[in-house]
Amino acid sequence: MDKLSALEWILFVGAGMALAGMLSSLLAKRFGAPLLLVFLLIGMLAGEDGPGGLKFDDYESTFLVGSIALSVILFDGAMRTKLRLVRRALAPALVLATAGVLLTAALTGAFVHALSGAGWIQSLLLGSIVASTDAAAVMFLLRTAGLTLSPRIGATVEIESGTNDPVAVFLVILLTRLALAGEADTATVLAEIVGDFTVGAAVGVGGGLLVVQALNRLDLPAGLHPPFVTTAAVGIFGLASVWGGSGLLAAYLAGLVVGNSAVRAYPVIESFQGAATWLCQIAMFLMLGMLASPSDLIDQGLPAAAIAAFLMLVGRPLAVWLCLLPFRMPAREIAFIGWVGLRGAVSIFLAAIPTLAGLPGADDYFNVAFVVVLVSLLVQGWTVGLAGRWTGVATPATSLPVQRVEIDLPGNTGRELVGYPVEAESPLARGAHLPAWAQPALVVRNGVILNPRDAGDLTSGDYVYVLAAPSRVSRLDALFAAGVEDPSAARIAFGELPLVGEAPSAEVAALYGLEIAGDTADTIADVFAERYTDRARPGDRVAFGAATLIARRIEPDGRVALAGLRLPDIAQASTRPPWLQRWLQRLGLSAKD
Template identity: 30%
Template sequence: MEFTITNVILLFAVLLVIAVITTKFSSRLGLPSLVFFIAVGMALNHYIYFDNAYLAQLFGILALIVILFEGGLTTKWCHVRKVLLPSASLATIGVIATTLIIGFFATYILELEWLEGMMFGAIVGSTDAAAIFAVLGNKNIRTKLKATLEAESGSNDPMAIFLTVSFITLIQSHEMNFLSLVLSFFWEMGIGLVLGLLWGKVAVWMINKINLDSSGLYPVLSLALAVLTYSTVSFVHASGLLAVYVMAIFVGNSDLTYRTSIIRFNEGFGWMMHILMFILLGLLVFPNQLVSIAWQGMALALLLMFVARPIGVFLSMMFMKYSFQEKVFISWAGLRGAVPIVLATFPLIAGLEHSQMIFNVVFFVVFTSALFQGATISVLAQKLGFTGETKAPAPYSLELVSIGRTNSEIVEMTIEEGSAVVGKELRELELPEDTLITAIIRGNKIVTPRGTTSLQAGDILYVLVTKAQRETAKQIILEG
């Protein structure tokens, strides 16, 4: 087929449609969608020659920014706060332990130098949140475990990147300054955390205060601020990905105007970047080269799943209040995904001696992990009693929008148990001028608001309010 502009656009459209449809089948088969996306990329490899590691890395990092930002936006701080210590331990001690163990095996199995083996361990040391929860789907997994896996997956990427870059530097320079590495680690993580919080505050202020002509620009502004966070933090040699995740959690848990539009836009854009990233990374792999490293890749994948990851989890959570079964589940739920494959492009760009072989083995390990662990995570969760009934879809769906240039919007407010307004009639609420309660969701029913309607705990109110009066309206409705 001749690759004209029209044909390329047609191919792009067909790929997106196929990828979206495969996500439906992946959830039914219990497999992470990344398996299908990578397979599509590998299939296209027969028709499209692509070996530009630099372009793949650039696109991969941009995709990771979007994916981490979207994940942070939907992360509930009240859940993460309770598992902050274990998830932080998993993201640091767990990754280091996994790196050292699998790096030891890789040194002998792949016949590498010690630093090259440790670099391989660092590359496959982090887990992938998107892959994990694509497999779990709508399973009602225990909040404690879900929050732990979510926080670990969102925060362990910077550690894996730091270790990988450090080992590459050591391989190229042949000089090892442990003090410099330790100081560099604390600088990257500490400054990344602080600047992530600062950028989060800036983002919330800008989104809530700037009056744009179209509500559709606010999601674009939020994404632009996420990319700006990564670039400015990376410019001072700190962890840009950690900063993006922290910034997103802060933004997602703040009182934000146009929240629904921002979250839905980034969710859709995150899926598209996820799809395109894995297809692009699949194009980098030549299937005939995987045959020559099949047994090495399989051996390292099994050692990662059954030895390195479990030891890393149990070691890092030794003094945590988690049962043996919970640690087993967290160990098995450590799917590898986007980050290891993106990190595997670093040695390629650096021009290291065994970089292509390492990339192929990393790809094999990630694909195998996703295939075997991905197909069994849901089953294991059910066997261990960590899932409840399948979550029912919401009985309501209401688009929250801004009303053109009137600077008004519809916001969602939930009446909590014990609120001062419980039992009050709507006419008793002294709402600001130009504020209107448009709908009340009560259980599975939509209640038409009237002056005599009494509020109950659990009611979800949709309120039309001007931007200037939003805070006042929320205080009156939620606090009485």
């Protein structure tokens, strides 16, 4: 009976901590705190040195839960990555995920060696533990700050995070073996790495294709499609690991295959995956927080903080610069990617591997990694939005989040039934029309269901159900989203030069003496299409050399029909307050000065 009571107590405490983690997301959104930091702190408070007083040192259970959680998290992130939209980001992201991790681990390991005098294998092992990034935290912080990244930068950060974890795992396992054995055959080590990649890639792609076929061919009972996919993701991870491959890489590639294929019940699968990912993050972060003992962290505080400072200011930025130099990316984009390499749960998760392997002094790896993650989240986590604005790669959102309800239609019709509320400041409420490929099914007005023909023009407060292809549903969001800017922003403002969307970008740049990258899109509309994946909105801005392009009129298909070009002198003068301009004039300085 005592064991039963203990189990019941564990269930109660575990559920309470999970609920606290969920509710803490509201606090994180309000104050911009990284969720990972909040979850870790809750776990530490419940741990042995905190008010909870729970003694927890089960590294094996933590490793098991962490493996399951990471497989679901990586699968979900990959499933939401659309390859057709991120092709330009694929090559730089993969270089960062491979060579970038190796360089970061080597640079950090060299610093650890110089700082502590530890052996090279031990130093490189610690560098490898903290070499991977957590882009999920970055994207969350940008959303809470009301900022959006350009598709190329956002995709580069996300793909790097999804694919760099396997490389870090390889390095940690390899160096742990070297630390235990003391010597190794280089050819054997390289063969193991190649084998891990090959098996993981094969199982991931093959498993993803099997999941797609099962979803489309098997007549599963209603409601089982989402848990089937989540369970399959964990199974693919486990199978790749059993066969000696990378389970993390397999889960990520399987998610890419499923997310970029036409599958049945995709809306409910995506919704369920989002909820499962949240629960996995909460479970993993809380357990990692409970493992940490603040009294032990204090002893490693100063050297760990020094390692974190080197990693943020030197190691990561230098590695990113070396990796992205061949791609001729603008310096501001390289600087942003270098700064937002937040360390997260994977680093703490990897720090448990030396402990499970029985490596002497393994607790030091865990404590140092934990402090590095905390410093990274505190310093970089709260400056992500500021870094995005300073470098110009993140722009304020021009519309509020839209509420969308998706209903998958049986019979493989190739369409979904999507429901939207018509907001007061949305384009549809201001007279815009649905595109030809979106077929309205019904309109709910004041609690009455109306035929679209009888309803006439849509008004604020209506609720509309539309039939559309799944690949085009996201394009409808902009029509139903309430704008945060004044609707008059859609007109050409004084001091802007009007440009039609199909104007050749290279000729416009040459006409006004603007230096733009050689791989810039062909037309002004294409420039906006690269920046805003689905569609731009009136008032959206894009850097165009030293000038700024501002979207003014949008076609129903999402392309920019009319834009305003604000040249550097005009843009700078217009952003200066009147008192500053008057003061400059008195000194005899022009607006440009």
